[in-house]
Amino acid sequence: xANIAAQRIKREFKEVIKSEEVAKCxxxxxxxxxxxxxxxxxxxxPPDTPYEGGNFVLEIKVPETYPFNPxxxxxxxxxxxxxxxxxxxxxxxxxxxxxxxxxMTLRTVLLSLQALLSAAEPDDPQDAVVAKQYKEQPEMFRQxxxxxxxxxxxxxxxxxxxDDKIRRLTDMGIEEHNARVALSSYNWDLERATxxxxxxxxxxx
Amino acid sequence: MSKCxxxxxxxxxxxxxxxxxxxxxxxxxxxxxxxxECNICLDTAKDAVVSMCGHLFCWPCLYQWLETRPARQLCPxxxxxxxKEKVIPLYGRGITKQEDPRNNVPPRPAGQxxxxxxxxxxxxxxxxxxxxHMSFGIGAFPFGFFTSTFNFGETRPGAAPxxxxxxxxxxxxxxxxxxxxxxxxxxxxxx
Numbered sequence: 001x002a003n004i005a006a007q008r009i010k011r012e013f014k015e016v017i018k019s020e021e022v023a024k025c026x027x028x029x030x031x032x033x034x035x036x037x038x039x040x041x042x043x044x045x046p047p048d049t050p051y052e053g054g055n056f057v058l059e060i061k062v063p064e065t066y067p068f069n070p071x072x073x074x075x076x077x078x079x080x081x082x083x084x085x086x087x088x089x090x091x092x093x094x095x096x097x098x099x100x101x102x103x104m105t106l107r108t109v110l111l112s113l114q115a116l117l118s119a120a121e122p123d124d125p126q127d128a129v130v131a132k133q134y135k136e137q138p139e140m141f142r143q144x145x146x147x148x149x150x151x152x153x154x155x156x157x158x159x160x161x162x163d164d165k166i167r168r169l170t171d172m173g174i175e176e177h178n179a180r181v182a183l184s185s186y187n188w189d190l191e192r193a194t195x196x197x198x199x200x201x202x203x204x205x
Numbered sequence: 206m207s208k209c210x211x212x213x214x215x216x217x218x219x220x221x222x223x224x225x226x227x228x229x230x231x232x233x234x235x236x237x238x239x240x241x242e243c244n245i246c247l248d249t250a251k252d253a254v255v256s257m258c259g260h261l262f263c264w265p266c267l268y269q270w271l272e273t274r275p276a277r278q279l280c281p282x283x284x285x286x287x288x289k290e291k292v293i294p295l296y297g298r299g300i301t302k303q304e305d306p307r308n309n310v311p312p313r314p315a316g317q318x319x320x321x322x323x324x325x326x327x328x329x330x331x332x333x334x335x336x337x338h339m340s341f342g343i344g345a346f347p348f349g350f351f352t353s354t355f356n357f358g359e360t361r362p363g364a365a366p367x368x369x370x371x372x373x374x375x376x377x378x379x380x381x382x383x384x385x386x387x388x389x390x391x392x393x394x395x396x
Contacts, residue, residue, distance in 0.1 A: 004246055004266075011247045067245060068273040102270045102281035103244040103260075 005066040009036040009106070016107045027110040029060075037062050041073070041110050045153065046118040050145035051079070054153030058113070059089075060106070070100035073109065078177075080141075080148040080184060082120045082131035087181075091116075092126035129185045137187060144184045151180070165190050169197065244282050245270060252313050253295040258285040264313040267292065290314065320369055 013029060013036070021027045028042040041058035045051030056079060061072040073096055075089035083092045095104060095112055125131030134141045147162050149155035165188060169179035174197055182193040243250040245266035252264040260282040262270075271278055271289055280287045294313050 008247055065273070068270055098277075101279065101284060102266070104281075 005062055005064060006036045008067055009039075009062055012105045012107065013039075015105070016110075019107055021107065021111065026114065027107070029106055029110070039106070040076075041106070043110055043114045043117070045149060045155065046114055049118050050142050051081075051117045051149050051153070052155070053157075054149035054155040056117075056153050058110075060109075067102045067104070070096050070104075071106070071109065072096075073113070078148060078152040080130055080145040081117065082122045082125045082127060082134045083116060085126050086130060086148075086184070087127075090126060092121075092124060133184075133187065140187050144188070148180075148184070162188060165193075169194065250295075253297075254292040254313055255295055256280050256285070256287045257291050257293075258283050258287070261295075264292075264294070268311070 013031070016022060016027070016029050019027075022029075026044050030040045030042075032038040032040050039060040039062065041060050043056050043058065045054035045056065055077070057076040059074050059076050063069050063072065073091055075084055075091065078086065078089070080086055084090070091113070093112065093116055095101075095109070120134060122131040122134045130141070133144065143159065143162070146155065146157045147159050150157045150159070162183070165183055166176060166179050168190060169183070170176050172194075174182075178197065179193070182197050183190070186192040186196065238249070241249055241253075241261065243253075243263040243266050244260055245262055248263075250261050250263050253261060254264045254267060255261050256267075258280050260280055262281075267281075268289070270281055271287075278286065278288055292314060294316050296316070
């Protein structure tokens with residue numbers, strides 16, 4: 001059975017490299033090991049979204065039972081999106097679960113993920129905090145997502161006001177990523193983020 | 206991004222090259238070959254079957270897909286409802302290969318073949334196509350006589366070919382009528 005999986009990935013790999021999306025730099029696939037069980041994907045942030053200009057790296061694990069079961073995909077690049085965990089990069093997308101069909105390929109999976117970046121599903125969230133912000137404060141969400149894109153995915157936007165708030169926290173000895181997560185989760189309210197950070201520090205001690 | 210730009214430049218360079226016609230011919234050939242690839246293993250379909258929605262698969266591949274999700278039997282391409290019974294095998298002209306014994310897959314369903322409809326009329330009793338029938342009844346004798354006598358123009362439908370479902374049905378019906386007649390005669394004798 002593993003033979004079918006490897007054979008198919010080999011064929012898909014050849015095909016995806018030749019596809020026009022790769023030529024346009026929208027998607028990319030690379031091999032991680034020789035056995036075709038693990039791959040590295042890359043998608044470009046779609047235009048007219050807060051992810052524009054960013055490059056998002058994905059971990060793709062191909063199960064023995066592929067293509068009868070979906071590949072396991074998660075974001076390695078940190079991203080602020082209602083359907084993607086800001087902590088683990090786990091993705092909530094139906095085609096990677098029960099809506100998988102054997103005729104889908106690496107190419108269609110990557111294109112679906114790119115489509116997910118342009119059209120979030122806040123009613124079926126993976127990250128509840130992000131989804132709440134997306135629904136209740138869309139402008140705040142946009143700013144946060146853009147900021148994360150510029151920091152983690154090489155996006156172009158520089159947001160000095162947000163950077164300043166993070167610096168305020170890092171000056172207090174808080175790790176930068178933790179500071180960013182706390183601020184993002186509390187709609188960039190410096191006081192509440194600080195409170196929450198020190199509460200968790202105290203709880204640990 | 207810089208890598209991508211390079212890639213774009215190189216493809217742009219290749220396009221106006223002199224080897225364009227042969228390239229397109231090869232592409233066409235590739236496309237022709239891909240038309241007969243299984244939608245699951247992406248290889249040329251072996252023991253090919255086609256779903257009612259028209260999608261091509263190897264029978265072992267499709268069987269495994271249907272076994273993976275017995276509760277959700279959907280076409281892997283278009284997600285139309287499909288079932289093992291409702292696939293059509295494709296018989297090309299090539300050699301039919303022996304199935305790999307490692308795949309514990311039941312044989313591919315056979316095609317459904319129905320006999321063409323028989324057009325030749327029944328020419329019984331030497332009366333030709335006219336179909337001359339006579340009957341003498343008691344009851345409403347004169348009317349019965351008329352109805353059974355003046356049907357010259359009509360042809361009787363031909364007997365169903367042996368082995369077809371229609372033939373079996375007719376056999377069954379004739380047995381039923383025979384038993385009804387016997388019961389009726391018995392009842393008459395008893396009364």
